[in-house]
Amino acid sequence: MNETEAERQALARLGQQMDWNLLRTFMVIVQEGSITKASVRLFLTQPAVSLALKRLEEQLGRTLIDRGPGRFAVTAAGEQVYDEAVAIHATVSRLGALVRDAKDEISGHVHILMTSRIQTPLLDRSLREFHRMYPQVTFRIDVMASADAHIALQQRVGAMAICLLREPIPGLSSQVFLRQTYRLYCGSEFRLFGQRDIDIAELRHENFVSFTSDQIDGALSPLTLFRAREGFAGRVVASSANLEEVRRMILCGLGIGPLPEHIAARDVDDGMLWELPPYEGIAPVNVHLIWNEQAKLNRAERAFLDYLQTALATAPARELAGVSPVP
CATH class of the missing domain: 1.10.10.10 (Winged helix-like DNA-binding domain superfamily/Winged helix DNA-binding domain)
Structure with a gap:
């Protein structure tokens, strides 16, 4: 060498x-x-x-x-x-x-469980901004009844749920995600459609459309308590776990029924639904963000859960009520 x-x-x-x-x-x-x-x-x-x-x-x-x-x-x-x-x-x-x-490149899959027709600008904004930050993250959203979502989280299926919650569930953590008020509505063919200052006594024998969780031990038990308190004697002739289907059956005239105020607002403006008494609303029924602290979340799921919690802590009251920001 x-x-x-x-x-x-x-x-x-x-x-x-x-x-x-x-x-x-x-x-x-x-x-x-x-x-x-x-x-x-x-x-x-x-x-x-x-x-x-x-x-x-x-x-x-x-x-x-x-x-x-x-x-x-x-x-x-x-x-x-x-x-x-x-x-x-x-x-x-x-x-x-x-x-x-440098951005922390997070990738992975986020599995969200959700009750039907969650309509809030806070969720839309969070999904949009998180995707811009971490475009490698993929999402799956499964729509199901709130009770099914609770069970799935307890079994550690899904990273988080956005759904109704009647009372705290051992092992699950929660935070109010959307504050909503349920009101009573009828479709355009109902005999009192378009009338004002209706006496609630005129409704007590009408058939009712409601949710499958409208039971004394269900997530929508406030609706059950409302009917009992006001002496509603009509039958529940139609029900569904899906909000869109409950809305459909009210619109079709199967009976009067409850809907979240911010969901029904457009149909009221379009002359398809009419608000019935009590005009202060039936009951507040909040939607919750729920997660299992014992579940092993991947980096993407943990990052999105943290992002939602931060968004909730800083969101204006209008967004928490499901109202779109004023342009």
């Missing part, structure tokens, strides 16, 4: 084994023009700084600083090493800023 080849291999090994701390110490020595001053700046002892310089010179096989009593001069080799050390230091110094500025 000739000398040139031996030197090439030695330099290759040197590049793999070089200690950045030696280069940094050398850079400070040159900048300070003194081993003593460099030791003060580096919070090291003078012997430690001298040893670092000696080790670097031994590794490179070159004298980097010509030093002696009253003499301190950087050699030609030292100037080259210093220039490289400054460039390396600049790159290392930028790493922190680069990491802070």
Whole structure:
């Protein structure tokens, strides 16, 4: 093996084994023009700084600083090493800023369970903004009855649910996601459609359309309590777990029935539904964000759950009531 080849291999090994701390110490020595001053700046002892310089010179096989009593001069080799050390230091110094500025690339799948017809600008905005931040994340939304969503979360199926919650469920955490008021409505063929100042007594024998969870032990038990309190004696002739189907059956005239105010508002404006007493509304029935703290969420699910919780903490009251922001 000739000398040139031996030197090439030695330099290759040197590049793999070089200690950045030696280069940094050398850079400070040159900048300070003194081993003593460099030791003060580096919070090291003078012997430690001298040893670092000696080790670097031994590794490179070159004298980097010509030093002696009253003499301190950087050699030609030292100037080259210093220039490289400054460039390396600049790159290392930028790493922190680069990491802070770079988006954390999150990928994965988010499985959300949801009751039907959740209509709120807060959810729409959260999905839209989260997707812009993390376009690699995929979503699946399964629509189901609230009771089924509760069971699925307890079985650790799905990352989170947005649905009704009558009372706290052991093992599940929750936060109010949407504040809504249920009111009583009828379709355009109902005999009292278009009339004002209706006495609630005129409704007590009418057939009713409602939700399958409109039961004393169901998520919509406030509706059950309302009928009992007001003495409604009509039959529940149609029901569904799906809000859209309840709306359809009210519109078709199967009976009068309850709907969330913000959901029915457009149909009222379009002359398809008419609000019935009590005009203060039947009951507040809130939609909750629910999750299982014991479930092992992937990074995407955890990030989206955290995003929703932050959005809820900062959302204006109008959004929590399902009202779109004023343009």
